[in-house]
Amino acid sequence: MTIDEVVLLLKASQVNGLTTLQEMILRSSWEGKTYTSIAFEAHYGGERVRKVAAHLWQLLSDFWREPINKSNFRETLSSRRLGKTHQQLIKEFNCAATAISLEFPNGLVSLNSRFYIPRPPVEELAYTEIATPGSIICIQAPQKMGKSSLILRVIAQATNQGFRTVSLDFQQGDKAVFSSLDKFLRWLCANVSRELQLEPKLNDYWDEDMGSKVSCTLYFQKYLLCAAESPVVLILNEIDWVFAYPEIAGEFLSLIRSWYEHSQMLEVWQKLRLVLVYSQEILSPLKLTKSPFNIGLLIKLPNFTKEQVEDLAQRHGLNWTDSQNTRRLMAMVGGHPYLIRLALYHLVGRGGLERNLQELLEQAATTEGIYHEYLRQYVLLLQGEPELATAFYEVITAINDVKLAPVTAYKLHSMGLINLEGDRCTPLCELYRLYFRRQLHSLENFTAPNKLGSLH
Known part of the structure; x- marks a missing residue:
């Protein structure tokens, strides 16, 4: 069994489920963490953690009818497989939980959603890179592939580390913003200032003789980054929106590249962590030596695998492990996250399993279909x-x-x-x-x- 299966089984079998602290103790003990470490991370006293843990080990011992404690917990359960009775118990629990928490797949998947499917090693790579001074992450994927949901988790990770985060969406810029490079960079600086709760002081740093790129760089270096007591994660969403303005795109992207190069020499620039989010590759001509897309970490969001689709199906209360249902659905929509989620939502919402899947697939490409x-x-x-x-x-x-x-x-x-x-x-x-x-x-x-x- 995995720790996820152990936790699910206990939630399904206990009348009152598991408390947050109980689940944290189980997961941390599985990873070999000490009670002192668990108490520190959970912000509880050590005595409280030990008392809750003792109750847990007794509960587990009674459930499996053999002695289980912190030292033999993982060794005892990891080699076992879920029996049919336990599988049915988890299935019924998932069905009941899903009936309460079913979400229509529209927009990003919230942090507390049970329907977010990690795509290793994507999340861990992003979390590691965001902690690297002066880093750049480029996240590329077509629409409805989960870019916004990943960004939400990157922001949460950065916030947990004490970083400041700023998220800008270029689609929100008025048409006039893109009329010149100078207006665009002033718009960028003004918005970052406000997001950092700093008074915009563009005129103090802007110099027509030096040019807007140098002015913008000085504004970040001498004002925004100097004022920041912790690293700043700047997320630029829909950056390919700028691609429609080749003159601005070429200058702006080369500017981002220069900021990355500054971070290799100047400590203040190491505070800045950039995340560039876009759907398509840049279409305007730009030399590789001026592009920010060939440095840092490039993440291209993949489709779901068969195992990930089965995991998501289980979270919807469907038992599709080693099932033909997974193959049939993926034969129609591939591993596209949104198309998969929409199908599972309608299957559960309509209260059916195989019969409704067949009907859904027969109608999928018609005007009567869910898509x-x-x-x-x-x-x-x-x-x-x-x-x-x-x-x-x-x-x-x-x-x-x-x-x-x-x-x-x-x-x-x-x-x-x-x-x-x-x-x-x-x-x-x-x-x-x-x-x-x-x-x-x-x-x-x-x-x-x-x-x-x-x-x-």
């Missing part, structure tokens, strides 16, 4: 992008993979419509191939507004 409203948004987007529509139509109707122009391929990939391996493109999953073939019967449907508008 129609989500995929319909793409139809509307493609209506306004004839060139992208033409290229996508070529991909979904091709027997083999298709080679597209790099800019077109990157755009379709960032929209989450295709897989991109090198310069070869395929539909994101079988669902997309079937849905768009059925809804867009010919290339005219992509480009003719009157026909597209008639699809419901």
Whole structure:
């Protein structure tokens, strides 16, 4: 058994479940931590921890009908497998818990959600890097892959370490902000100041003769970072929003690169930890020596594995271990986190198992299916992008993979419509191939507004 299974089994079998302290003692003891260490981390007195632990070992001994204590806890239980009775107990517990905590998969997954699935080693790599002075993390993935949920956890980790965090979304910038590099950098500095609860003092550091990049750098170095008593984690969301303005993008990205290089020489710059979050690779020409994307840690969020899908299914109260159900669902939607979660939500919400999964898969690529409203948004987007529509139509109707122009391929990939391996493109999953073939019967449907508008 794993420690997760031990904890779940006790929660399911005990009338009052487990307290937070009891669960912490179990997990920490499994890792070999001392009572002193556990008491310190839990902010409890040592005597209190020992008393709760003694009760736990007696509870475990009674449950398994043999002596279990802190020293033999892991050795005794790790070699055992869950019996059918215990599996059924956990399944019923998950079903009951899910009925209470079921969440519609829309937006980020909250920190206390039972439905967040870690994708090792992604989280640990990010947590380690954020603790490194002067570091840069680049997080790239198409839409609905879990970037925001990961960022939420990076922020929580940084906060727990006593760091200040600032999160900016470039989509929130007015159009006027992107009219010049100077306005853009002043907007950036003003927003970071306010997030750090500092009075904006741009005019004290801005010098037209020196230029906006030097002015911005001095503002960070002499004001923002000097005023910070702890490291500052600056998260720049949707940074590819700037890619639509090549003149600004090239200058800004080279500026970020220079800040990283400053951190190798100046201690004050080591306080800054940058996280760049984006969907597509930069499309404007930028020499590798000026790009921030080839330094630091690059994280590309992967699809869920079969084991992760089964884990998520179990958290929804479904027993899909070594099940055909997992393979059938993944054959339709791959390991796409959002598409998987939406299917599991509807299966549990409708109170069914295999019968409803078969029905869900049969309807998935139709207007009656659970994905129609989500995929319909793409139809509307493609209506306004004839060139992208033409290229996508070529991909979904091709027997083999298709080679597209790099800019077109990157755009379709960032929209989450295709897989991109090198310069070869395929539909994101079988669902997309079937849905768009059925809804867009010919290339005219992509480009003719009157026909597209008639699809419901």
